[in-house]
Amino acid sequence: MARHIFRPTRYHNTLGTAEPCLRIADGDTLVAETVDASGLDANEVAVAARPNPMTGPFFVEGAEPGDTLAVEIIRLTPNRRTGWTYSPLALTVLDPAAILDRPKQERAIWEINANEGTVRLRDAPAALAGFTPPLAPMIGCFGVAPAGGEAISTATSGAHGGNMDYRRFAPGTTAWFPVSVPGALFYLGDGHAAQGDGEITGTGIETSFEMEVRLSVLKRRITWPRAETAEEIITIGNARPLDQALQHATTEMQRWLGEDYGLDARAASHLMGMVVRYDVGNVFNPAYTVACRVAKKWLTKA
Structure with missing residues (x-):
């Protein structure tokens, strides 16, 4: 498996079917630079694509519609000493x-x-005075090309991923996205040095990053983005109003518990009713994000 280092010369403000900037194999590691939408900065070129300029798209060999792209977040390193x-x-x-x-x-x-x-x-x-929150890098916007030839603004989100601004999309998390086009066409960007839940001021601490991820193809179908950490499984709903995003996330969790853990709808309801935890992702942009979490300690593989 190879490790690719990519320095972009162009960026995108939509996630869609565009010419790939790089083709990589299933299981390869990608190190890519990303920028924020700050315009002209002392240490970077002017960024024309706004909002949330994306690096990509990356074509992943072997990814076909109906598959899942797993994105293991290995490292997120800010490239500047300031953010905004x-x-x-x-x-x-x-x-x-x-x-x-x-x-x-x-x-x-x-x-x-x-x-x-x-x-x-x-x-x-x-x-x-003296307020020094921890540095907690995360990915605000990433995902794959949506179905049907759409190009969806990086200001919003959907089943393909996008601008979810969820704090647990950080090192140690593997995110899953449903593949809708050959090669998946993966994009990433919008790095935040820190952010509270919801992105409630409209930004995290926006800055440029070097991001390292590992991309793998799973021969399975999902409907909404999922994620996994060492301790939890997580499903993501993106929609507006907020209750619709919660419905998507909850339904996707029920599906996952059935597929991998052998729980029918009634058993899943007993478990979820007692141990589910919800997080609020982006509540600033057109689509809102809700995450549904279940701790692995409650689960046994089917």
């Missing part, structure tokens, strides 16, 4: 009455200290 966010809170997460008192939007710069493993707000208000 916006404030205040997004319109989508505030009571309507509170919007009247919302301050104007401003961009803030954060210092990224890889040695200390922290981030710090530059020019922080006095109330946040």
Whole structure:
């Protein structure tokens, strides 16, 4: 199995059927640079593709419609010492009455200290003096080309993946995407140095990254994105309103428990009713994201 190092010269602001930038074999490791949508930065070229410029697409040999692409997230390394966010809170997460008192939007710069493993707000208000959250790199937007020749904006998400902004898409997690076109056509980007649940200011700490992932083809069919860590299995629903995203994630979890763990609908309901945990991913962009988690300690392989 090979290890590919890819330095992009062009980016995409849609996930769709485009000319592959690189063809790789099933099981290969990919190291790829990604950029944020900051425009002209002192250490990078101007980025024309907005929002969420994607690196790719990568053609994975052997991936066919009906398969699943497994993306093992090995390493996410920020390429800059700074990143940026916006404030205040997004319109989508505030009571309507509170919007009247919302301050104007401003961009803030954060210092990224890889040695200390922290981030710090530059020019922080006095109330946040000493506020140094942990550096916690994650992938905000990644996925595969959707079916039917569509090209879907990287501002949103769907069954193909996309802009999910889910904090557990981090090193140690393997994400699964349903393959709809030959080669899967995998894209990745939108790296965040840190972010709370929901991306509730409209950004994480946006910065450029070097991302290392391993891409593998699974000869199985899924409907919505899935993920796996050492401790949990996770299903992802992307839709709006929020309850529809939750329905997609919950239904996909019930399917998974039946396929791999031998639980019929009634048995799955008993287990899920007691141990399911839900997370909120993106609630800023057009489609919202909900994750449904079950700890592996409750499961026995069928």
